[in-house]
Amino acid sequence: MKRKIFSVLLAMMLMLSFSLMTVAPVAASGASAGLQIVNNGSATWSGDQAHSGNYSVELSLPNSGTRVTDSARVAVSFDSGPLLSTVDSLSFWWRAESGSGLPYLYLALDTDNNQEADRWLIWNIGPADDTGGSTGGWVQWTLATADDNWHIAGPDGPYSSTGIWTDLVADIAVINPDSVVVEVKVAIGEGSTNLGTPVYIDDIGVNDAVYNLESSGDVDMEVPVLADAVSISLDTASILFAGVYPGDTVGDNFTITNEGSVRVDLSAETNSGFYDDNLTLNTQSVGSWSDSIAEGGNLLVNLELYVPHGTLAGVITGTLIIWVERSETQP
Numbered sequence: 281m282k283r284k285i286f287s288v289l290l291a292m293m294l295m296l297s298f299s300l301m302t303v304a305p306v307a308a309s310g311a312s313a314g315l316q317i318v319n320n321g322s323a324t325w326s327g328d329q330a331h332s333g334n335y336s337v338e339l340s341l342p343n344s345g346t347r348v349t350d351s352a353r354v355a356v357s358f359d360s361g362p363l364l365s366t367v368d369s370l371s372f373w374w375r376a377e378s379g380s381g382l383p384y385l386y387l388a389l390d391t392d393n394n395q396e397a398d399r400w401l402i403w404n405i406g407p408a409d410d411t412g413g414s415t416g417g418w419v420q421w422t423l424a425t426a427d428d429n430w431h432i433a434g435p436d437g438p439y440s441s442t443g444i445w446t447d448l449v450a451d452i453a454v455i456n457p458d459s460v461v462v463e464v465k466v467a468i469g470e471g472s473t474n475l476g477t478p479v480y481i482d483d484i485g486v487n488d489a490v491y492n493l494e495s496s497g498d499v500d501m502e503v504p505v506l507a508d509a510v511s512i513s514l515d516t517a518s519i520l521f522a523g524v525y526p527g528d529t530v531g532d533n534f535t536i537t538n539e540g541s542v543r544v545d546l547s548a549e550t551n552s553g554f555y556d557d558n559l560t561l562n563t564q565s566v567g568s569w570s571d572s573i574a575e576g577g578n579l580l581v582n583l584e585l586y587v588p589h590g591t592l593a594g595v596i597t598g599t600l601i602i603w604v605e606r607s608e609t610q611p
């Protein structure tokens with residue numbers, strides 16, 4: 281009589297975690313802030329610079345050194361915008377280095393009440409106090425009635441001639457006194473020279489409201505990810521072979537079940553030279569046997585033991601050890 285005992289190596293479970301952070305922009309209630317680009321412009325939320333709060337918008341263009349068609353903008357879009365005739369205050373804060381593109385502001389107007397902009401009131405680049413750009417500090421631009429750098433654009437043609445704010449508002453009121461401001465944008469590019477240095481924009485003011493370009497707060501997320509579970513079970517803890525004469529072969533079998541979460545690879549060894557030399561698992565010697573079991577699967581293992589002539593009568597004991605590891609090939 282001979283017997284075997286099975287052993288199994290099991291893997292530990294590990295807990296891992298990771299965090300993701302997202303940033304969502306907001307402005308004052310009734311409006312939202314969005315970023316827009318044309319061609320190679322770049323508009324991003326910046327946590328490095330802020331006039332208020334923790335964020336501003338960084339606008340930049342490629343360093344072409346010439347007038348470009350690229351543009352980068354931040355737009356405050358209104359859920360229900362004010363009538364143009366009621367707008368008497370406009371402002372924004374900007375921060376730049378020498379050589380930055382100069383920011384400009386414009387209003388997207390809906391003059392025919394279809395909720396889509398069809399004309400634009402543009403404060404053109406070039407007020408004398410801003411042409412040199414800022415030199416590193418935050419500067420506020422505000423609507424000044426004397427500035428005659430305003431234009432009307434759209435719907436079909438190029439800019440109108442320049443004028444002061446109140447005159448051009450009056451011109452649009454002739455088209456429709458109920459023209460609505462859909463968006464207020466601050467932009468760089470689209471015809472202006474730029475040397476590749478970013479401009480930061482924050483706190484766009486329209487009448488009594490200031491739209492702080494800001495994060496709504498970080499959303500921290502966390503998910504625990506379990507390590508792959510490598511686990512098998514055997515349907516028996518011992519095998520007692522029937523008595524056998526030297527020169528004969530005796531057999532038995534057992535089943536291995538994959539209890540884990542992944543496909544596993546199997547191999548085996550024994551603690552006995554006798555079994556190493558004379559036992560086969562599914563016709564393979566112990567040392568060369570290997571197999572795999574998919575998640576949830578099982579495997580029938582047929583054992584055959586040959587007892588050579590000359591083997592002394594008695595009981596030969598040993599242990600068959602099944603090794604299991606996560607398969608490199610997973611479905």
Ligand SMILES: [Ca+2]
Binds near residue numbers: 330336483492494
């Ligand atoms: Ca801010």
Ligand SMILES: [Ca+2]
Binds near residue numbers: 389
């Ligand atoms: Ca329209």
